[in-house]
Structure formats: structure tokens, C-alpha cells
Amino acid sequence: MASVKASVQTAALREGLRYVQRNPEANIQRLITLFRPFARMSAHREIIDQVEQIWRDPENNVRRGVERAFGQLSPSVIEKFALNFLLNAALIGVPKGHELREKYNCNIPWAILLDPTSDCNLRCKGCWAEEYGKGASLSLEELDSIITQGKELGVYMYVYSGGEPLLRAADIIELARKHDDCVFLSFTNGTLVTPELSAQLSEVGNVILALSVEGFAEDNDFRRGKGTYAHVVRAMDRLRSDGAPFGFSTCYHSLNTEEVASEQFIDAMIDKGCFFGWYFTYIPIGRHADPKLLATPEQRRLMYERVREYRSSKDIFVIDFWNDGEYVDGCIAGGRRYLHINAYGDVEPCAFIHYASANIREVSLLEALQSPLFLQYRENHPFNCNPLMPCPLLDNPDVLVSMVNSSGAYSTQRSDNESVETVTDKCRAAARDWQPVADQIWCSKSQDPGEAVS
Numbered sequence: 371m372a373s374v375k376a377s378v379q380t381a382a383l384r385e386g387l388r389y390v391q392r393n394p395e396a397n398i399q400r401l402i403t404l405f406r407p408f409a410r411m412s413a414h415r416e417i418i419d420q421v422e423q424i425w426r427d428p429e430n431n432v433r434r435g436v437e438r439a440f441g442q443l444s445p446s447v448i449e450k451f452a453l454n455f456l457l458n459a460a461l462i463g464v465p466k467g468h469e470l471r472e473k474y475n476c477n478i479p480w481a482i483l484l485d486p487t488s489d490c491n492l493r494c495k496g497c498w499a500e501e502y503g504k505g506a507s508l509s510l511e512e513l514d515s516i517i518t519q520g521k522e523l524g525v526y527m528y529v530y531s532g533g534e535p536l537l538r539a540a541d542i543i544e545l546a547r548k549h550d551d552c553v554f555l556s557f558t559n560g561t562l563v564t565p566e567l568s569a570q571l572s573e574v575g576n577v578i579l580a581l582s583v584e585g586f587a588e589d590n591d592f593r594r595g596k597g598t599y600a601h602v603v604r605a606m607d608r609l610r611s612d613g614a615p616f617g618f619s620t621c622y623h624s625l626n627t628e629e630v631a632s633e634q635f636i637d638a639m640i641d642k643g644c645f646f647g648w649y650f651t652y653i654p655i656g657r658h659a660d661p662k663l664l665a666t667p668e669q670r671r672l673m674y675e676r677v678r679e680y681r682s683s684k685d686i687f688v689i690d691f692w693n694d695g696e697y698v699d700g701c702i703a704g705g706r707r708y709l710h711i712n713a714y715g716d717v718e719p720c721a722f723i724h725y726a727s728a729n730i731r732e733v734s735l736l737e738a739l740q741s742p743l744f745l746q747y748r749e750n751h752p753f754n755c756n757p758l759m760p761c762p763l764l765d766n767p768d769v770l771v772s773m774v775n776s777s778g779a780y781s782t783q784r785s786d787n788e789s790v791e792t793v794t795d796k797c798r799a800a801a802r803d804w805q806p807v808a809d810q811i812w813c814s815k816s817q818d819p820g821e822a823v824s
Contacts, residue, residue, distance in 0.1 A: 383457065387449050394440040398425055401452070408461040411468075435645065435685035442643060444613030446575035451615070454553045454576050459526040466524030476739045477705030477748050481527035482520050483721055484513060486538040488713040492559050492595055506713035510541045512730070516711065517549050519735040529555045531721060533713060536562040543567075546574045555580060557619055559598065563605035571614035580619040580648055581605055585629040586638075592625065603642065610643035617646035617686075624652075624662060627669035631676040640686050647688040649673060653722045653764060654796040657786045664800045667807040674758070674811065695760030696812075703762075704747025705739050716782040719747050723763060723770070725779040725790065742777035758808040765801050765808075767794035 386404045390397040402422050409415045424430045440448065459480070467478040488506040508516075517528060528549075530542065535556045546554050553576055560581040571577050584590045587599040609616045618639050620630045629635055630649070639647060651670065654661045665673070674693040681688060695701065702708055703720035710718040716726040717738040728741035738744065750773060752760070759765035762773065773779075774790040781787040 380453065380457070384449065384453065387452050388445075391440065391445055391448060394437060398436070405456065405461065408457055410461070410465045414461055414464070431683055431685045432687075435687065438685055439645060442610065442613060443615055444572045444575065446573060447613060447615050448575075450550070450575035451553070454526060454551055458551055459553055463524040463526045470523055474736060474740065476736075477744060478523050478739065479525060479705045479708045481529055481708040482516065482525055482735075483529040483531055483708055483710040484508065484516060485532050485711065485713040486513060486530055486535050486541060487533040489537055490532060490534040490559075491537070491561060492534070492598065507538070508711070508713055508715065510544065512715070513541065513545060514548065516730060516735060517545065517552065521549070521552070523736065526552045527555070528552055529557070529708075531557045531710075534559055534562065536567070539567050542577060543570050543574060546577045550574075550576060552576060554578065557582065559594065560602040560605035561598065563608055565608060568605075568608045568612045568614055571609065572612040577615075579605075579609065579614070579616040580646075581616060582619050582621075583639075584620055584622075585626045585635065589626040589629050593621075593623075606642040606644070615645065617644045617648070619648040619650070621650045621652055622665055622669070622673060624665055624669065627665050627672060631669075631672050633680075636680050636684055636686065636688070640684060644686060647686060649677065649688065649690040649693075651690075651692050651764070655722060655724065655793060656783065656788065659796060661796045661799075664797075667804045670804060671807055671811065692761055692764065693758065695757040696815075700752035700754070700757050700760040701747075701762060704751065705744050706747070706751065709739070709744075712782060714782065714784070717741065717744075718782060719743060722761075724782045724788070724793075725774050726782050727777050727779045743773065743779040746773040746777045756808055756812045758812050759801075759805060763794060764797050765804065767797050767801055770794055 383404045386400055390401045399422070402418060402425065406415075406418055409418055424432050427433060464480060467480060470478045486508055489504055520526075520528070535542065536558050539562065542554065542556060546552075555578045557580045560579075560583075563579070563581075571579070581602050582594065583599065583602045584593055590599040590602070591597065606616065622630050636647070651665050651673075652663045654664060670693065673690055677688050677690045677693065680686065698707060701720075703723065705719070708720075710721040711730050712718060715729045715731040717728045717730055717733075717735075718724060718726050725743060726741075727743040728738040730738060733741070750762075750769060753762045753766040753769045754760065762770040771790050771794055781789070
């Protein structure tokens with residue numbers, strides 16, 4: 371009976387979406403009303419209330435972004451985003467994940483990051499993915515199995531990295547069609563976005579691209595290779611023309627932070643048609659890593675300030691993977707919100723933590739979540755009582771050493787098998803220098819500074 375009711379509600383929501391798209395400005399309130407019955411958690415009901423309040427203000431930047439989406443994106447994209455992301459991944463998937471955490475006594479993620487291949491058509495300076503070694507891949511059947519298992523746990527959000535995921539574009543489209551109740555986000559260097567692929571993305575509606583860009587041409591091409599900025603811009607133009615969904619993904623480091631944090635850069639990304647931006651800070655992983663590229667404390671503070679400024683003023687949603695720890699209660703890895711499965715099948719707590727104690731080819735997804743390293747993450751989180759120092763590698767290196775050694779985890783970097791002590795030693799100075807800055811920021815936000823400082 372419950373499944374029948376849910377099907378009726380989903381059908382009503384789908385029809386309501388089509389109604390809204392005829393006149394979004396006049397009918398968006400109807401869409402908000404249609405989502406209310408699915409909000410089982412008090413936090414979700416509060417979010418819906420906030421969205422309703424935002425929509426009453428025509429000058430609100432979030433409202434401007436929504437209006438831009440209705441004007442730019444294809445109807446299929448808008449429908450799939452509302453049904454798969456807002457409904458399945460958030461309103462349905464999150465409560466189910468909470469229930470299963472209690473049942474199985476382990477973390478259940480909101481999203482799963484997958485590497486279809488370890489191969490790439492570029493060789494970016496300091497790339498962490500290069501350390502896995504080339505030539506590996508998860509088969510179509512393995513990817514399908516992971517997604518199927520994930521949905522049984524309430525996971526409807528899947529992210530592709532690599533390597534370059536679009537080397538497997540045909541399989542990505544096939545999986546999107548089969549699992550049309552899920553959302554797929556693919557990080558990509560943008561060089562393989564063909565006219566045919568762009569049209570397919572507009573049509574299937576549930577695959578979003580995050581195009582890697584690290585500033586304008588000079589700063590971008592410094593790490594990613596000459597001419598890559600031109601490829602990214604061309605890909606954005608193509609996707610926008612077809613109504614396909616996309617945003618940008620930026621790694622900020624000591625040589626480009628000021629540029630990618632600038633209003634000029636964020637406005638350029640909006641003008642190209644981006645709806646979101648992911649900011650990642652440089653992490654020195656692997657034998658070719660350059661610790662001098664680590665962002666300085668001043669640069670990390672700049673990113674903290676600018677991202678918050680843009681979220682309240684620009685019609686684009688930007689996230690800083692590290693500096694936004696305060697909104698997700700610290701680190702999201704280890705299955706708390708996400709996990710990473712590399713092209714060899716190793717189930718890692720994070721894309722930047724190259725250690726594992728389980729392989730998806732030998733265990734189920736649930737068993738991987740119950741493996742020793744993931745249980746260490748569950749037991750030890752939060753790794754710092756200041757959420758602006760959430761990461762066990764970049765901010766709390768002793769914690770990572772302890773968890774890896776206590777769990778008996780192995781290195782997944784087949785090209786060099788870096789010990790956890792070697793990896794963390796590259797980040798110790800950065801952690802030491804960031805701590806007083808992070809504590810000063812957090813104390814200034816806290817009513818009780820004594821509880822905010824590590």
C-alpha cells in the first residue's frame with residue numbers, strides 16, 4: 371500500500387513539474403507544495419519552509435538561479451533533477467540511510483564516488499589519481515552492481531571520477547538510462563564533450579558534468595596542459611546550447627587561489643552557464659606531489675570568506691570541500707556522506723585517502739562499509755572539535771596514521787605504495803599553520819569559544 375501511495379505521489383509530482391515549466395515564476399509555489407508530503411525529517415521540512423520564503427523575494431540570488439535553470443536547461447534535465455535529486459536522493463534516500471545506520475551499526479553514505487577507469491587523456495601536474503596506476507577499470511556489470519546495491523541502502527547519488535570518466539561515456543549513458551531514478555555527476559577535463567554526447571546528456575537528463583578549470587587560460591593550463599582552458603570553454607558553450615546540466619570543479623593551490631576566488635572568475639563561470647562550483651584544495655599525494663602547492667592559511671581563509679559571500683550574492687551554488695565542514699559536522703568521508711571505489715575495486719573512505727581494507731570484487735557494498743577502516747572512521751569522527759579542521763589527512767594527520775595502522779589497511783597506490791606516515795608528513799606543516807587561523811575564525815562565530823577550539 372505504501373509503495374502504491376508513493377507511486378501516486380511521484381506521478382503527481384511529475385505532472386506538477388510539467389505544469390510548473392510552462393510558467394515557473396507563477397507556478398513554483400505549486401512545486402513546493404507537492405514536495406511537502408515527502409519531507410519525513412524535521413530538517414527537510416525546515417528546508418522546504420526556507421525555500422518557500424526565498425521564493426517570495428524576487429531579488430534573492432537562489433531564486434535567480436532557479437529562474438535561470440528553467441530558462442537554460444532542457445525539460446528532461448529539470449524533471450530528473452527534481453525527481454531524482456530533490457525527491458529520491460534527499461527526501462527519500464536520507465531518512466532510509468539514517469534507519470539503516472542504526473540497523474547495521476555502520477555508516478551509510480548519501481553518495482558513492484566511482485572510478486570507471488584509471489586512464490586519462492591528460493597528465494596534470496600533481497594529479498592524485500595518477501598514483502593508482504593506468505589500465506584499470508570497473509566493468510559495466512560491476513558499476514551496475516554497485517549502483518543496484520547502493521539503491522537498496524537508499525543511495526541515489528553517484529559520482530564518477532578517474533582517470534577521465536568520459537573515456538567510458540557510452541557506459542555512463544547506458545547506466546543513466548537503466549537507473550533513471552538516480553542522479554549521476556561526472557568530473558571531467560572537458561576535452562571529450564562531443565556534440566553527440568552533449569545532446570545525449572540533455573536527453574537523458576540525469577547526468578551532470580563538473581568541468582575541471584583552475585582559473586583563466588594561464589593559471590588553468592599551468593597544471594592541466596596547454597590549450598585545456600579552450601577545451602573547457604568550448605565544452606561549456608556546447609552543453610549550454612543543448613540545455614545539458616553542468617558546473618565547474620576547481621582545485622585551488624598556492625599559485626591560483628586569488629584568481630579562482632575572484633569575483634571576475636565566478637562571474638565568468640556564471641556567464642558560461644554553470645549552476646554550481648566545487649572547490650577542492652590541493653592535496654600532495656604521490657611521489658610527484660609538490661607540497662609547495664598547498665594553499666597557505668591566508669589563502670584558505672580567503673576561500674572560506676569568498677565562498678560564503680558568493681553563496682549569498684551570486685546565482686550559482688558553490689561548495690568548498692574542506693572549508694564547509696561546519697555545515698556537515700566535519701569530514702563527510704568514511705561512508706558518513708560518501709565513499710570512493712577506485713578502478714581496481716578498492717573501497718576507500720575518500721578519494722584523497724588512498725588506503726582500504728576491502729575490495730568490492732570480494733565483498734558486498736554493505737560489508738565494505740563494515741570493514742575495519744570504515745569502522746575506524748565511524749568510531750573516531752569527528753576528528754577535530756573545530757569543524758574548520760575536518761580532514762584526517764590535511765588537518766589531523768596523527769588521526770589518519772592511527773586509523774590506517776589500527777585497521778591494518780593497505781595502500782591503494784600501486785605505483786608507489788606510500789606509507790601513511792609518508793603521506794601525512796607532507797601535510798603536517800600545513801595543519802600546524804592552519805590551526806590558529808581556523809580556531810580564530812571558529813571562535814569568532816561561536817557563542818562559547820572554549821568549546822570550539824581543539
